[in-house]
Amino acid sequence: MTKRITVLVTFLALVINFTGNAQERLVNKADLDYDQYSFRPAIDIYKRVMDKGFVSADLLKKLSNSYYFNADYDEAAKTYKKLIETYTTDAGPEHYFRYAQCLKSIGNYDESNKMMSKFTELTSDDIRADVYKNDKDYMAEIKRNSGRYDVGPFQYNSPYSEFAPAFYKEGLIFSSDRDTGNLARYRHTWNSKDFLDLYKVNADSVSDNLVTKLSKDVNTRLHESTSVTTKDGNTMYFTRNNFKGGKYIKDENGVIRLKIFKSTLKDGIWQNIEELSFNSDSYSVAHPVLGPDEKTMYFASDMTGSLGESDIFKVEIKEDGSFGEPVNLGNTINTEARETFPFVTSEEILYFSSDGHPGLGGLDVFGTKIANSKYDGAILNVGEPINSKMDDFTFIMDEASRKGYFASNRPEGQGADDIYSFTENKPLMFDCKQEITGTVRDKISNEVLVGATVKVIDENNEEIMSTITDSEGKYSLSLDCNQGNFVRAQIEGYVPSEEYIGKSDGKPKIIDFYLERDTVTAGFGDDLSKLLQLSTIYFDFDKYNIRKDSEIEVEKVIAAMEKYPSLRIKVNSHTDSRGKDSYNLWLSQKRAEATVNYMISKGIEKARLQGEGYGETKLFNECANGVKCSAAQHELNRRSEFIIME
Known part of the structure; x- marks a missing residue:
């Protein structure tokens, strides 16, 4: 671990570990x-x-x-x-x-x-594998989202750590460990650095361009970080170590957990500090933000019900100021790794940091739309230059001005963690659509299939939309090109067929489907082995016993006869052209009898079976007497057929 990321990782590791066919069914x-x-x-x-x-x-x-x-x-x-x-x-x-x-x-x-x-x-160069390895397709997706921001400096950085910017009045509140001048300060025993405190800048006319620390009621001798204030500026929620009555409290493992606290502004001073009802001494809750209507709080926690090291939750803020039960945002957003530092914009886009979703390295910033309380939309990496090979986190943005801030421990910064400003020039393509059109046909006749259903199934095997082919067998669909989908065509009497459509740049795509019938009407004289798609029953040269590799194919015929008691079969057996014609006729008869006897030994009534040998009279290929052929070509003629008699 490099020295540059020590402050962030040590702080969060101390309290929470926050930073420390469906199928590719490209159906063949x-x-x-x-x-x-x-x-x-x-x-x-x-x-x-x-x-x-x-x-x-x-x-x-x-x-x-x-x-x-x-x-x-x-x-x-x-x-x-x-x-x-x-x-x-x-x-x-x-x-x-x-x-x-x-x-x-x-x-x-x-x-x-x-x-x-x-x-x-x-596999190689396969879209389905993108989330497990950094191949060119995955990097192309990140590149597609990159270049949308102009990143600039934050003039109030120091040689120490600054992160967790939060909008407050006309300025910011942020977290820093810059207070190194007081020798009496309590210091973090793991890295001999000051504990983090909350500071404000450009938030009050009397302190414009000056960085000032919040009151002692807010800042304690342990960590304070990640804050959010209500729009009227009178209520603040912030993260603090488990600290009560002037004492810090450890869990059963000796860890000082994180909690969210609430404070109100009175006479220009933050006071009335109280912890939230869903805090716990045994797990951490941290990094609060408010939804646009301020009726919902989003936060990070490793509480019971978490999928990974830390998850993002939401909780209702009731009219009387009390809180409901925390709700996990689910496994589209949360992974088995770290999801943390949420921020929700006025347009209901949730930004958060994660090392569980594919990124460029360390924590990356991701965005997803959460309108109408839906948390299963596409998760988009915001790309460079916001994200880097280092940790990138605490992203905030004002959608009216398209300006915002984030923190990173990238090496070009002044301190361990630094805040950066940015301007967004182009929004993420959350509503990217891709038009898929095509025709559904019968594979054999090539006739169009009218009324066939074409479904779109996501990567969790859930159907998200469907349509029906028109009088010309055509269909049209509009897919979300920010996520992978399976397009499946089906109609009664046919085997379904589907193709996987991965994340794309939204260019239209044509997919034609050719469906095979799933039921073949069997009649007198039909070869059951073809109808059942059996492998050919072959025999060794000059032998008539059932080979081991052929037993399973005969068993399929037996299973069909067991399922359909009225089915009667005639076994036709053949030889290759080598040897005398009379001998081959005898040998083929023995092969037919051997096949029939095998089936009788397995419980099929003798009356339902016949067997006849045809010698070399019905060769499968051109390998007749006097024709030079390979051993493999001759083997194709040593076969048995199962002809339906009734």
Whole structure:
């Protein structure tokens, strides 16, 4: 830890630790082949096979994805877990991402983060991984928000620490440890520096351009910091160490916690100091700010219900001056790390500092709209030059003048922490919209699908909007380009398809969907193996026993016959062209019989099965007698088919 950040980190560490498919479901069309089930629900068939102990990576992929697209995230999570643990090398990045999304949906955030970390290891240049690694896409987002501020000096900085500016009358109140002249002062035992006090500047005509300390009733021999005053200037809330009756109070771990205190102005003096009702000796509350109507206070705390080291809360200020119960602003704003130093503008934009959201280093300043008490909007990094590789915090702004202040411990400052002034030249793009248009079609016939539903689903698997295709199969949507979304097309009788749309610059995008039917009508003479999307049942050269890698495919046919008792099947078996024609005819018959006997041994009635061998009379490819072919090409002809008889 560098010397420049010692004051800020030590102070806050002493009292609170404040500074110390959804899926990328970029759905691959090839991966959806397995979803072209012949009978619904396909889940039943795959589940029957798995319950019998016949498991493969392919089956688990299809079953888990089937659960996923049916929004059964609990079962999907269990199946993805089995896939990843049993067939690690076969599990691709999409499966890790979908598993992570499912875990998030069922509240298992720790395991979800592990899977997302693994996902980022398996991917590169992927928008979904931006929040876990600083790649070029993430940095482009920060760059897009940068350059909107002109940053200047604060003439009242000193070689010591200044931060926590707060608007007061025509000037500011801020926190500093600049009082080093009094040898009798109490000093912080961790860094031998003075404790922080509250100062004001340009707040009263008699003290223009002079920095003066607030009264002794406010400033004690411990820390005072982060203040806010009401618009009439008569009430102030501020942060102080747990200090009562001239004594500081420690918790059970020996830590002097932070509390919020209230003071009223009488005869030009701050007095009537009292602590707020939701303070505690066992956790900290700090950094108060008021909402535009002054009926809500926002603050930081590590109280029960916090998601991380410190979270941002709100609390109602009632008409009689009492307070309601604190409410956590939720896991869109708060993370498992540090969210602190809130500030709310007149336009209901919440600015705060965090090292849990992706930033440039240390604490960064972020903004989010909280109008109508909604706390799930896009979290935007305000970019450079407000943010830097160091800690950037205590951001405040007057939206009428577009001017404000913030603090940072960047090395070019005078002291450990310094206040900087700024002017905002361009606001954050909270209302960035991206137009998405396209057409939904049948994948095979290319016919447009009228009345198909196109949904927008956010990264928490919640539907936020939908539309229906018109008479030409077209749709149009307007997305929030400050957050990632999934666009999903679906219609009765078809497998849903979706694409992930990450954060963008708002440029229009065309996405056409080609949907596959989810039900195939089976009739006499149809090949069940094609309808069930089975892998081909192959045999070794000159052998007729069922290979281990083929057993699971036969089990799928058995599961279908168990589910549909009226189904009758004829097994057609074939050989390659090598060997005598008569021998091949005999061998193929043995293969058909072996397949039928296997199914009978598994409980299928003999009367529902037939078997016939065709030798080399129905080759799959051109590898006939006298044609030179590879071993792999010959293997394609050694196969069994399952023809529906009834």
